[in-house]
Amino acid sequence: MNATMIDLKWIPRALGLGLLAFAIFGPLTNLVLWAVAEKWYFPHALPLQYGFSYWVSVFSPRGNATTSLTMSVIIACLTVVFSIGLAIPAGYALARLKLPFRGAILLVLLIPQAFPNLPVYVNIARLFYQIGLNGTVVGVVLVHVTHGLVYAVWIATAAFSAIDRELEEAARSMGASALRTFRDVTLPIAAPGLLASAVFVFLESLDEFTGTYFVGAPDISTLPLLLYTAGSGGNYQIASITALILLLPSIGFMLVIERFLRADVLSKVGR
């Protein structure tokens, strides 16, 4: 009796989970199919011919994707260096030191989260145009830093506040200077959280479209811009291959995020 009850309960469960799986993996499967489809038209449910000829042309040394991929990675690395470099001192101060105007500082750091950024990018583009930063790597990096910095400061603050104060106090009482305590005690303990925030900022920069569209295009082409142009040109194979390149690091991060960000750090993000 009990066994049949359990079996019956799997019918609604399997139905619900199956629908969800279809909603999530259906579109993803479609992307993978487009990336390896040579010929595919209506009303055929599946591609008529599979192959990698589009991959060859995308990754040829003179192909657009190679240029865009290099550009994307350069911009993302610079963004990480700048954002984390600024976020470590700021996060430490917010987590550990007595700050005057603390409320106002937090407010300024929260505002980019609370307003749509497109009107801001439009006006940055206008400003950058006047000072010659439009269409330059520096201009795009600055836009990405502003966006990534807010997350980086939040995660860094959370990582520093999760550290037991007594460890630092023990080091200080044994005669270590404040700087040495920070370098040898605080920073190594906070490292996993900071690494997670670096990966996060890297991905945000890699995936950023709107800011690059206004500030960088057409001189700077990143992968999202290439995806957009290829897609609007009706070239779904190139667009899907580019999308797949963007997708892999994002899904990888989703699968490992919990190893980097422990629950005690995660619970302090945004607090």
Place this chain on the structure above:
Amino acid sequence: MPIPLLGLLLVMPALVIVLLLFIVPLVSSITGAFSVDGRFGFANFQKAFELYSSDIVFTIVIVSLSALLIALLSIAIGGYLTLGSNPRAVAILRWLYRWPLFVPFIVVGQILRTFLAKNGLMNSMLMQLGILTPMQTTSFLDWRGIVIAFVWKQTPFVTLLLAGAMASLDRSMIESARNLGASRLRILIEIILPQVLPTLLVGLILSFVTMMSVLSVPLMINAQSPTMLTASMAFRINAYGDYGVANALGVISLLTTSLVAWVYLRQTMREHR
């Protein structure tokens, strides 16, 4: 050096970047909206309402509808993760729901454009299963496509926050309610939901602002009128170089979100006290 001054010095570089590259352009978008040929005036707003009032309504309706669907789905998923009786089903759901979490919007736009099209995989599969005939297929690449894209991408984010808050609740009250014979749906609605409401609200507000900022999804999925305000702003600038009307539309979207953001900032600042 006194500690407060040192702290200020450490925060300053990050603060200056945000001030110069976010707050200043934000202010200039507002002043730009009211500037007509170098003077103060409302002509930009007049033109914005004349040309784009349907886009304004469209945007608010789409984003609110998406937020509502995201709320319902994340409560359902989070609730099952917390109250589900079968550990295997809970584990499968936990593994399943978060896949779209870090998928960039531009990729969401591309995959749903091919999936939801008249000749996309969704219709093909429904045809193969005999549910639809080729004549009955329709394209979902209109307002429905935008809503699907937003819900697909943002539900895992809100669910992640919500499930975390639900997991950290005190189990004893839930257990005693179960022992008294309360149904799981009733426990979810009457005991769990009121306690995690602030988290749900923060997640929804962040999603609201995100959806108001996304340019790629409306450009890729809804290439028609009416469309989202982001697409209208981009069009105004690319086609006419008309920063005045674009900024007026920007201010309208800022006002919409600031109404919502005000709630969020108040909530977060209160937690920092």
